[in-house]
Amino acid sequence: MTLKKYFYSVLAVAGFATLAACSADEGTDPGSDSAPAVTLYTYAPGSGYNADEDLMIRIAPNNKVADIYYKSELTSAVQEYIAANGMDAYAEQVVASGTKLEGNTTQDIILTGLLGNYTITAVGVAGNGKKTVASTTFQGLTWTSIVSGTITYGTLGQMGLKPAAAILEKCDVDETLYRVKNMYGEGNHLKFTALDLGSTVSDGSTFKYCRIANQSTGLSYGDYGAIYVQDVGYWQGDDSYVLGGGFDNCFYVSGPMENQLSFIPYYYVSAGYLGYQAADVFVPDGN
Numbered sequence: 001m002t003l004k005k006y007f008y009s010v011l012a013v014a015g016f017a018t019l020a021a022c023s024a025d026e027g028t029d030p031g032s033d034s035a036p037a038v039t040l041y042t043y044a045p046g047s048g049y050n051a052d053e054d055l056m057i058r059i060a061p062n063n064k065v066a067d068i069y070y071k072s073e074l075t076s077a078v079q080e081y082i083a084a085n086g087m088d089a090y091a092e093q094v095v096a097s098g099t100k101l102e103g104n105t106t107q108d109i110i111l112t113g114l115l116g117n118y119t120i121t122a123v124g125v126a127g128n129g130k131k132t133v134a135s136t137t138f139q140g141l142t143w144t145s146i147v148s149g150t151i152t153y154g155t156l157g158q159m160g161l162k163p164a165a166a167i168l169e170k171c172d173v174d175e176t177l178y179r180v181k182n183m184y185g186e187g188n189h190l191k192f193t194a195l196d197l198g199s200t201v202s203d204g205s206t207f208k209y210c211r212i213a214n215q216s217t218g219l220s221y222g223d224y225g226a227i228y229v230q231d232v233g234y235w236q237g238d239d240s241y242v243l244g245g246g247f248d249n250c251f252y253v254s255g256p257m258e259n260q261l262s263f264i265p266y267y268y269v270s271a272g273y274l275g276y277q278a279a280d281v282f283v284p285d286g287n
Contacts, residue, residue: 036065037064037124038060038123038133038134039059039060040057040136041058041060042056042136042138043058044056053113053140055114055120055138056110057120058107059106061103065104065126065132066103066104066125067100067125068103069098069122069125070120070122072120072121073121081093091123091131091133095123095125115142118140119135120137121134143181145168145169146167146169146170146259147167147168148167149165149259150163150283150285151165151180151183151282153278154277154280155278155280156217156274156280159274164185165182166180167180167181167182168261169181177192177193178192178193178210183217188217191213192210192251193210193211195211196208197209197243198250198253201257205254205257205260206254208250209244210250210263211231211249212249213231216228221269221274225269226269228269230266231249231263233245249262257287260281260282261282262282264276
């Protein structure tokens with residue numbers, strides 16, 4: 001199959017390094033109004049954090065807000081409290097027990113360890129005591145280990161990345177979502193989605209086709225910067241490439257090869273591609 005898009009290859013040899021996070025886009029100041037107002041913007045927290053359970057929030061008040069209070073709680077607890085006592089009472093609770101920030105100044109906070117469904121509420125208090133409430137939600141992903149094993153790299157292996165220990169995990173809140181924990185080193189995981197579509201190979205093992213959405217590996221390539229990965233189907237805008245088209249990503253779900261992975265993803269940096277024809281293979285311990 002001929003690829004429809006072409007990128008020039010990066011040929012310089014360089015070592016791997018930790019990826020520095022990109023800064024979030026600036027939020028928009030709510031402006032100057034007659035009443036207090038607070039707006040919340042959410043971002044991935046960046047390098048050194050776990051985006052599955054950590055969150056950065058930009059709290060942007062207008063010039064009528066003297067003080068800000070915020071609180072994060074399980075959404076179920078917030079809903080129960082509001083149902084029993086009302087929204088005004090919950091705003092008072094946030095002021096009484098939440099974290100206080102200076103008003104009239106846009107500030108970024110990072111919340112960590114949010115496992116489950118959380119609601120983050122901010123209350124802006126004007127000089128005259130009038131309050132305004134803003135909230136946002138976040139679903140922290142939790143994972144269950146399926147099996148530990150070894151990942152052997154294709155494209156990245158050709159560049160010098162050695163086989164490494166990794167863990168195949170399943171998301172607790174999405175039955176189609178999986179990840180290879182520590183695929184690219186400690187804290188750098190590969191997420192993929194298993195489709196309800198696949199086949200059986202000659203030894204009787206059955207597999208599901210998988211999709212790999214665009215994501216950072218957490219690695220960088222010398223002066224060329226961050227290394228990203230996605231499946232060839234997303235790169236080409238054509239699913240047929242990864243559904244029997246020669247660039248398949250397979251998750252073996254039964255038979256002698258159960259829990260093995262064989263992926264042929266597209267690795268790239270901003271300057272061009274690094275490779276898209278060599279397989280990454282995960283083999284469970286004991287196989």
